[in-house]
Amino acid sequence: MFIIKCPYCGERDHTEFSYGGEAHIVRPKQPTELSDDQWAEYLFMRKNIKGLQYERWNHSHGCRQWFNVARDTSNDKIHLIYKMGENPPK
Amino acid sequence: MSSKFRLQSGGEINRSEAISFKFNGKTFFGYKGDTLASALLANGIHLVGRSFKYHRPRGFLGSGSEEPNAIVQVYKDEAKKEPNVRATEIEIFEGLEAKSQNCWPSVNFDFGEINNLFSPIIPAGFYYKTFMWPAKFWKKYEYFIRKSAGLGISATQRDPDLYDHKYYHCEVLIVGSGPAGLAAALIAAKTEKKVLLVDEKPEIGGSLIGSNDNVIRINNDTPKDWIKKTYLELLKNKNVQILNRTSVASYHNYNYLIMVQNLTDHLNENDKKNKIRQRLWKVRAKKVILATGSIERTMIFDCNDRPGIMLSSAVRKYLNHYAVKCGNNAIIFANNDDAYETALSLHSKGVKIKAIIDIREESNGDLVKKCTDLGLKIMWKHSVVSTGGHKKIDKVFVMKLSADNNSVVGDKIKINCDLLCVSGGYTPAVHLFTQSGGKLSFDEKKFYFYPVKTTLNQISIGSCSGIFNLKKIIQDSNLKVNDFLKTEIKNEIIVSDYNSGNFKNIWLLPSDKVTGKTKSFVDFQNDSTANDIKLALREGFKSIEHVKRYTTTGMATDQGKISNMHALGIISEITKTKMGELGTTTFRPPYTPLTFGALVGRNVKQFFDITRETPMHSWHKKKGAKFEDVGQWKRAWYYPVNNENMHDAVQRESKAARNNAGILDASTLGKIDIQGRDANEFLNRIYTNAWSKLDIGKCRYGLMLNEDGMVYDDGVTTRLGENHYIMTTTTGGAATVMNKLEDYLQTEWPELKVFLTSVTDHFATVSVCGPNSKKILEKIVKNINFEDQKFPHMSFKDGIIDNIKCRVMRISFTGELSYEINIQANYGKAVWEKCMDAGKEFKITPYGTEAMHLLRAEKGFVIVGQETDGTITPVDLQMDWIVSKKKYDFIGKRSLYRSDTMKDGRKQMVGLLTTDPNEILEEGAQIVAEVKKKPPMNMLGHVTSSYYSPNLKKSIALALVKNGKNLKGKKLYVPMQNKIIEVIVSDSVFLDKEGNKLNA
């Protein structure tokens, strides 16, 4: 039930957006060189944090752009929104 | 028409407008302004229901949404039966019909009351313990439990009423219009801000409604007059909107609130017509002021549930607001000074106060002094130990409390009465506050939970924040609201002040009876007693959430508005745990029950979901096609001729497509236009096969995997130009494929210059197949040379039909020679009709999706979602040929080399032929190698597609079978309910393995 400030469109109701899981998981550039365990780590393992979590959101019923959100999963407070390709704050 | 218990004057009812209504089949009269509760009480009716478990007679306890007993069924007809409505909230109208719930056969004579006589056998958890085993008996138990418990009956027909939804944004939302809410509204009104004030009751005023004029004065007016003046004052401000009969159902994060506004329930049938019954408001507020008030507590003593035992504040409201006496001989039972306002009110209206029983030792409050001055009998440090009277209270038994309050001492005094007003203090209504994520704290001296911490832009004011003195409420609200809105608005409201004595709390009052012999009800609606809670604790339940579920305390439709605090208190006393450490139970939305109508609003019938129709839809409909739903699309399923059944129609259509010509509406297939410098590289990365060498004007079938290696979608993509492709997806996969492609482009490969546009709806697709298809196309698309060398299979040409550009692809999903015409959607129907005309001499036959499925199954072509289910790799489908070994990477490639996807014994797609060629397998049927007498049997897989092939004149099926690729020729079995079907594993391509027809 939250409000998300799309970096391209501004504040919108969260029903306009879709969730895309944990952010900053980069698809390996050379998958064939990875062991099964390493590939499984990329493919299946996600943190699912209670607290501040970096995640991906898509403005699917709007500009359709993906971006990153730093959200506290315990109270849905959004601390920061930043574009794809930008680094998470330290 | 005057009723026995109605006062001659006073109250906010309109005596000139009499209203007749029916309750339990009997006609009564009330006045405009009455609730069902006040009108029945005016007629001397207290008995309105039976309790859930013991079927004890129950009457009105409260006067609002907290009411646990007076739950009725409102009845008009089969479409408009409404269960679980609180009689205290129903405003009467001419023609209203209501019935008691939970009594059978009638409220006065109830078979279930036998439960009451045997009540020791129905302790907490009784249903859990008794009716569990054997499992097959449950149906029988359930029938009797349901019949005698009966929490109302739902409507059996479609709700004919209109419901509406509304989205609303405001700067200040004030919930509750009691003294605090009104003070806040007066301040907010003077700002430029957009203000919304809501209250669940028909009138504004909150706790001031029904207060005693002689006790309280506001700005030298009676409370009634001050409310009226304030209302008019607020209406003058254009920035303020006031909604009554509007209850906040839920309060979510980011100040998102859902409220339901009742618009017509209080009107008579004629005025209801063509009006919206309820409107669901979805509100986003910048700031929220909660002024939700408080709920009076009852007290827990033996037989505290008889009709005629009521909350003191409710009795006062019935008297002062509705001009109804709830009895003639009243006893007040109190632990605070507020009850004395009720005593004074009753006394002034001629009700005899038989006694005021107060568990405190004394009080120096002004109201107590007034009662003493009037000569009312006050019994200090006494407690009610039990009550008498069957369908209505007729006496109470009173004893003195011991010095430590742990027991009762001395003689048992009997006092006759017909009304017992109980006042156990007030509980702040913090439901919405906690729903919004706010944290509570327990005040160990004042015995209540109050709001302390919120992360939202929100404040709680008035009695919901734990302030009960009117003067303090006004002062505190003015201060808090000014601070909250960052204003300095002077809001002078002068309240006559009186001094109150302290409140004293005992959660479970002592009794002269031994434990186990008392019936001290905590939750009236679910019939749980203090003994049930004790039993649960003895049986080892510790967490409040567990005790609550085991005893069902607080789990009825009132969500424990009355019962929760006492349940907590009793647990705390027994376990010697501080209330603050016990924690509260979670208050879940909705605050009061919601109708399904309000929830769905206008999204009913044709508005329930979007339906998508192709440009040729009206043609299919005219030809009598049956449709199937594919996602939101309506697709022509088959076209029955001369009352054919489905089987016959599909057989005829399938034969025609192979022997002459068939025409299919393929417009629903997803279409994505792909352009850009790196389009080719992009396709290489998302499909399993190689795309770099696809020439312009050529088409290629592609398989798309998930990163986990499982088949995700398939379709044909055509290279239209150097950097221009058109991709087709499955009908159901169009949107998700688009999402996935955008995701990879934006997040993994932003360096690729590729632009995607969904064009599914822009084109109509007419697919013509069969040996005669070429001749038909030649007649229609005259600018194309259809010679095989010029226009081979898997290629594309720009065509022109009547000066309209189109794209013609020679591709096939049936295995026949086949062409697809893609044309601007609005020409779709015209082109379809042109094909039908041109094809007439070639016996063209329209075929639907069912025949299409059959035709492709004959060729062993998979349907993603039918042969696959998200656990199937291309290798499992025996489609290794489409997986490039040369490409360094594509989505899902690495996963095809995981130990799990490479292991032996995975399920693989095979064909199945039944030994009896006329036996058709059931899709979804399980396959075994060895039939045992009864399950369990080792299941090897299941049938995914199954048809009778008219072209091969035998039954064919596709299946996923463990180790299937090594089982060719082996006999397997499909056990069905009445028979076992023998099958032989075969190749999955049943017809034209060489593909001669395609290139014919």
Ligand SMILES: [Zn+2]
């Ligand atoms: Zn956007």
